[in-house]
Amino acid sequence: MTPSLIDPNDPVERQNEKLLKIAESLMRRVEESTDASGAAYAQFQRAAMLEQEVRARTLELERALDLLNEPNARLAQANRETEAARSNLANAIETVQEGFALFNSDEELVMCNSRFGMHMPDIRSALVPGLTFTQYVELVSESQFLALPDSETPQQWAQKRMARHADEHVIFNARMIWNRWVQVSEHRTPDGGTVILQTDVTDIMRIERQERDRMLDDQARLIRATLEHIDQGLCIFDSKLRLVGWNKRASELLSQPAARFQMGAQFATLFNRFRADVTFNDEMSAADIEAWVSSDGNRPPLSFEIHRGRSHILSVFAQEMPDRGFVISFTDVTAERQAAQAIIESKEQLEQRVADRTEELARALKDAERANATKSRFVAAASHDLLQPLSAAKLYVSSLESTVEDDTARNVAHKAGSALGSVEHILEALLDISKLDSGQASVHVSAVPLGPMLMQFGDAFRPAAHAKGLDLRILPSAALVQSDATYLRRILQNLISNAIRYTDRGKVLVGVRRRGAHLVIEVHDTGPGIPEAARDTIFQEFQRLDAAASAAEGMGLGLAIVERACALLDHSLSLSSEEGRGSVFSVRVPLARAAGQAAPHPELPATGQSGDLHSLIALIIENEDNMRAALTMALETWGVQVLDCASEDEARTLLTEIGVSPDVIIADYQLDNGRMGTDAAQRLGVEFGSPPVCIISANRSVELSERCASEGFGLIHKPIDTNKLLHFLLNCTAHQDAAPSP
Incomplete structure (x- = not known):
């Protein structure tokens, strides 16, 4: 590319100036040149071409300027429209009757109207664009026109204001001096900015206060009428211990002239006037009440009684109110206390009468329990004493029935056995009734x-x-x-x-x-x-x-x-x-909650096969002679070889002397000297080969049944059922036959 003498980036005027200088220089060189050949003409020709290029470039530049002027005109029009819109917005905001301010997303003031901050003239000049929201809050908190409570500092107010600013929607009332009020509300803009509106609500607040004062006056009159119609005496004191409310009943109960109760009277003055006329109970004293009233902390409710004169009793209740004031109520409880005392005296008399009657009933109950226990013991003893001879009689009758050959005698023996069975059932029922009535049934x-x-x-x-x-x-x-x-x-x-x-x-x-x-x-x-x-x-x-x-x-x-x-x-x-x-x-x-194997009925083991009893040796331990003789006769009638003994020691001596181990042990449960047949059978079984054991007893307790079941003993209740006894012996014979030969 041929280098150009003209910089296309230069302005048109500068390019024209360069072209004129170039043309002038070329013309001067042509005129001064001694060479009249074609070189001079060539240079002239080049100059003419350069002039044409300059003219063409100039036209292009003029067209480019025309193109630039059109956007500049539109931009100028847009700027004029923007300024007009801004002016219209400012005018519109200015016409708003509320204080208006706009903060951008960077928390900087963009614009506000003249009413924004109008209630605080001392900071109005500082509310200019670029002011941060934090600076705005600090200015407001330190303004002399902002009325703050005595307990709140400007810094505390500013902290609370900034905390509120973090909320999505904010609206609150700020109190100004001269009893004026401004409602401040914040609204968020879509781009994260904040719009603040300040509305003067002084008139609204005054109307509300007037209405509230009117309602308070009505309530005060209603409260006053209510206080005068209740039966309690009331005194209300403010936080400075001044009397601000009372009723006539208070002066009546305290026996004080109504003139002493005046608005603003100090508690100490009133208290000193009647404290000498009353007596406090042991739980409260005048010093305790004064300490409660003058306490700087939270006062717990007080409840106590005072005595005025000889007969009047007043219940006093004192309670603190939210504003650190307190209210004291007095209730005449003389009649209630007198009635309570009368009730106490009647109660004591009644208690004495009840105690005397209770003592009489206790003696009667003991007599009844003693009689019932005596009856139960008598029934149990009588039944046991009857069961012993009854068992013997049944065994004798059974033996007689199996030995006599005469049909008439056998029939009589059978009827006698049936009669004895009926007696047995009656005795069993009496025993059951006795246990159930005496509460001894387990x-x-x-x-x-x-x-x-x-x-x-x-x-x-x-x-x-x-x-x-x-x-x-x-x-x-x-x-x-x-x-x-x-x-x-x-x-x-x-x-x-x-x-x-x-x-x-x-x-x-x-x-x-x-x-x-x-x-x-x-x-x-x-x-x-x-x-x-x-x-x-x-x-x-x-x-x-x-x-x-x-x-x-x-x-x-x-x-x-x-x-x-x-x-x-x-x-x-x-x-x-x-x-x-x-x-x-x-x-x-x-129904049982879980399936399980129930304990077998402990009275008898399973009945075995019928067999020959002649080879069976039975050891009988029975302390009653008649019962032992009847058992021996019954067993010998069936062919059993019987070794009858009255005690465990006699049985041990006999078995050791003859050198024989019994095939079965039949023992009475209650032996002489407090010994038990179950213990005797267990010890003898250990010594003589553990033969089957059958316990006979009139005791039908669950404990005995469980003991026999746990030891594997058979149990037959008196009077003895000969069929059960025979089945037990046959079962022992079956087990003996099934045992392997040594």
């Missing part, structure tokens, strides 16, 4: 399977039902219930026995129904039904629907035992009956 609640129990009832009661021509149906069940096995057995046994006894034709049905977490055991019969009037009395002792029945058929104790046993186990008992169609007795028993 229960052992566990998971009890109903299936085996119902099967045993079927085996036990089916012969009696068939003998009467009744259809006895006991539905099977695999349920587990939470109950005491012994008492549950006794409850169901009595209900089934009653159903069979009082049903002449038809059937007896025993079944269970599931009811949520409970099982309802029902005994249905097709008997005569129970009249409505008799449904409460049948559960009492010695009450029977069939009054003509003999004692051998029961003494009316079965349902009494059922009711007491159900109450003891917390099993609900219900009765549904219809005369001529039958009755339903229901026992509601809770």
Whole structure:
């Protein structure tokens, strides 16, 4: 590219000036040149071309200037319009009747109108664009026209103002001097700026205050009327301990002239005027009250009593108010205290009478408990004493029945055994009633399977039902219930026995129904039904629907035992009956929470195969001679070889002397000198080969049953059931036969 003598970036005037100088220089060189050849002409030609280029460039520059002038004109027009809009905005803001200020996102003042800060002339000149918001707040806080509370400094006000500024929306009232008010509100702009509006709300505040004063005056009159109509005396003091409110009742209760109660009277003056006329109780003194009134901290409420004169008692209550003032109320409680004293005296007299009566009742209760305990001991002792000879009699009758050959004698022996069985049932019922009434009955609640129990009832009661021509149906069940096995057995046994006894034709049905977490055991019969009037009395002792029945058929104790046993186990008992169609007795028993193996019934081990008893050697330990002789006779009748002894020591001596180990031990539970048959059988079993043990006793406690079950002993209650004893011996024989030969 050929270098140009003209800089295109120079102004047009400068370029023209350079072109003229170049042309002039070229012309001068042409004129001065001695060479007239074509060189001069060439230079002239170049000068002419340069002049044309200058003219063309000049035209281009003029066109470029025209193009620049058009945007400049539009920019100038835009500037004029902006200035007009700014002027219009300023005029519009100026016409606003409120103080207006705009701060940008950098917290700097952009513009404000003349009314902004008009209530603070001392800072008005400092409100100029560029002022930061923090500086604005500091100016306002230090203005002499801002009225601050006595407890607040300008710095504290500024800190609170800046904290409020951080909120999204701000509006509050600022108090100026001369009782003027300005409402200040802040609004956020989309670009993060802040608009502040200041509104003079003095007139509104004055109207509100006037209305509030009017309402306060109305309230004051209402309060005054209320104070004068209440029965309490009231005195109200302000924070400077000056009297600002009271009622006439206060002067009456304190027995002070009404003229002494004047507005502004000091508490100390009033207190000193009546303190000599009153007496304080032990918990409060005049010094304590003065200390409470003059306390600088929070005053807790005071409540105490004072005595005026000989008979008047005033209850005083003092409480601090939010403005550090306090109110004291006086209540005449003379009548209440006199009534309370009369009540106390009456109460003391009544308590003395109650104490005397209680002592009498306690003696009567002790006598009743002593009589009841005596009765229970008598019944237990009498039953035990009767059970011993009864057991012997049953064993003698059983032996006689199995040995006599004459049918008439055998029939008499059988009837005698049945009579003794009836006596046995009556004694058992008396024992049960005695235990349940005396509170000595103990229960052992566990998971009890109903299936085996119902099967045993079927085996036990089916012969009696068939003998009467009744259809006895006991539905099977695999349920587990939470109950005491012994008492549950006794409850169901009595209900089934009653159903069979009082049903002449038809059937007896025993079944269970599931009811949520409970099982309802029902005994249905097709008997005569129970009249409505008799449904409460049948559960009492010695009450029977069939009054003509003999004692051998029961003494009316079965349902009494059922009711007491159900109450003891917390099993609900219900009765549904219809005369001529039958009755339903229901026992509601809770289901066992978890399946488990219930403890086996401890009375007897399982019955074994029938076998020969002639090879069986039985050791009998019984301290009663008649009972021991009857047991020996019964066992020898069955072919058992018997070693009878009265004590453990006698048995040990006999076995050691003859060198024989017994095949079975039958021991009475209660031996002489407080010794127990269970302990004797355990010790002898260890010494002589651990033979099977059967305990016989009139004790029907759960503890004995559990002890026998844990030791693996059989248990037969007195009077002895010979069938159970025979089954026990047969079972021992079966085990003996199954044992391997040495």
